Amino acid sequence: MEIAHEGTPDRLRTLPTRLVNQVALVADRATERALEATGSRRHHYALLATLAQVGPASQADLGRRTRIDRSDVVAIVNDLADRGLIERTPDPADRRRNIVTLTRQGRRHLEDLDTRLAGAQDELLTGLTAAERAEFIRLLTHILDRQ
Amino acid sequence: MEIAHEGTPDRLRTLPTRLVNQVALVADRATERALEATGSRRHHYALLATLAQVGPASQADLGRRTRIDRSDVVAIVNDLADRGLIERTPDPADRRRNIVTLTRQGRRHLEDLDTRLAGAQDELLTGLTAAERAEFIRLLTHILDRQ
DNA sequence: CCTATTTCAGATGGACTGAGATAC
DNA sequence: CGTATCTCAGTCAATCTGAAATAG
Numbered sequence A, B: 001m002e003i004a005h006e007g008t009p010d011r012l013r014t015l016p017t018r019l020v021n022q023v024a025l026v027a028d029r030a031t032e033r034a035l036e037a038t039g040s041r042r043h044h045y046a047l048l049a050t051l052a053q054v055g056p057a058s059q060a061d062l063g064r065r066t067r068i069d070r071s072d073v074v075a076i077v078n079d080l081a082d083r084g085l086i087e088r089t090p091d092p093a094d095r096r097r098n099i100v101t102l103t104r105q106g107r108r109h110l111e112d113l114d115t116r117l118a119g120a121q122d123e124l125l126t127g128l129t130a131a132e133r134a135e136f137i138r139l140l141t142h143i144l145d146r147q
Numbered sequence C: 001c002c003t004a005t006t007t008c009a010g011a012t013g014g015a016c017t018g019a020g021a022t023a024c
Numbered sequence D: 001c002g003t004a005t006c007t008c009a010g011t012c013a014a015t016c017t018g019a020a021a022t023a024g
Helices: A016-038 A042-054 A059-066 A070-082 A104-125 A130-145 B016-038 B042-054 B059-066 B070-082 B104-125 B130-145
Strands: A086-090 A098-102 B086-090 B098-102
Touching: A016 A042, A016 A104, A016 B016, A016 B042, A016 B104, A016 B130, A042 A059, A042 A070, A042 A086, A042 A098, A042 A104, A042 B016, A059 A070, A059 A098, A070 A086, A098 A104, A104 B016, A130 B016, A130 B130, B016 B042, B016 B104, B042 B059, B042 B070, B042 B086, B042 B098, B042 B104, B059 B070, B059 B098, B070 B086, B098 B104
Parallel strands: none
Antiparallel strands: A086 A098, B086 B098
16 A cells, blocks of 8 residues: 555656755765765865865855855864864955965865765766766756856 | 856866755755745645645655655645645544645645746756756656666 | 654754954 | 955754654
8 A cells, every 4th residue: 555665746756846856865965975984074075175276265265166155164164274174364465354275184185085075976876877977967067057 | 366256166067966966956946936925835845746646645655755754744734734735634544644635725726836836947947958858857867766 | 562653852964144343 | 435254143944863652
């Protein structure tokens, strides 16, 4: 009498907004599992990756580049600074700003996260060919660019 | 000196777990905007849609079919019942269970939500061809099926 | 005895708002 | 003056856990 798995009704099964949400949940779980032992979460990675690419940056800039809210950036930067992964110093040229800099340990930590997250991507995309993965990324990017 | 939009670093720009999350955010905003005036949210829709397809069901069954947690089903069923969109009666054949049934108003409400959500899908998928939309749905479904 | 269902109380991580202090 | 930055306090919807009460 009870259905064990997948009695999802038609209206939900092909609804893009819902499918994307379900896949995001799977992605989140894979990400959390991958980062479990590191003391970091995806926002930590986003900030470290941004600093590695663009060099020292203000918190406002980090927020813009990662789409993380300014107030959440504060909390993550606090945490990263407490762990010695970044340094935060006042900007002498604009005293409203902090300049956030990646430390050597931060760079090492980032590389560890890179490896672990690569595994999470593979987990998420299991069963897709390389071409399908590329197409998936293309479509997602396309949607984001049109916003 | 400041970058106005899209200074997202390489490591983040093509990371599937992150892209999916960003698109889910866009999808959520479109969904919330679409349902704004209805007093319902996506979970309300999921339960109503399930009841419309499979007929009267227990809360546990609804939770399984929609992947909504049992404890969250309680809250949504409460709300839908308060609004007269469903009826909840004890199951005489198994007194642990409630039988949840769609009311006539519930069915009407569902149809309203259908229309509004169709608009949200179009908003999300703006700029994708019909073939790309189909492929997007196929890839998302594929990922979910392999979990 | 074990398992299933409903329910509640609460924790969590993430997205977001509003406002204050400071500085451009 | 208005605007930008950093910070804090707090809201919100959603996911999820644990446990209690009841019943199969």
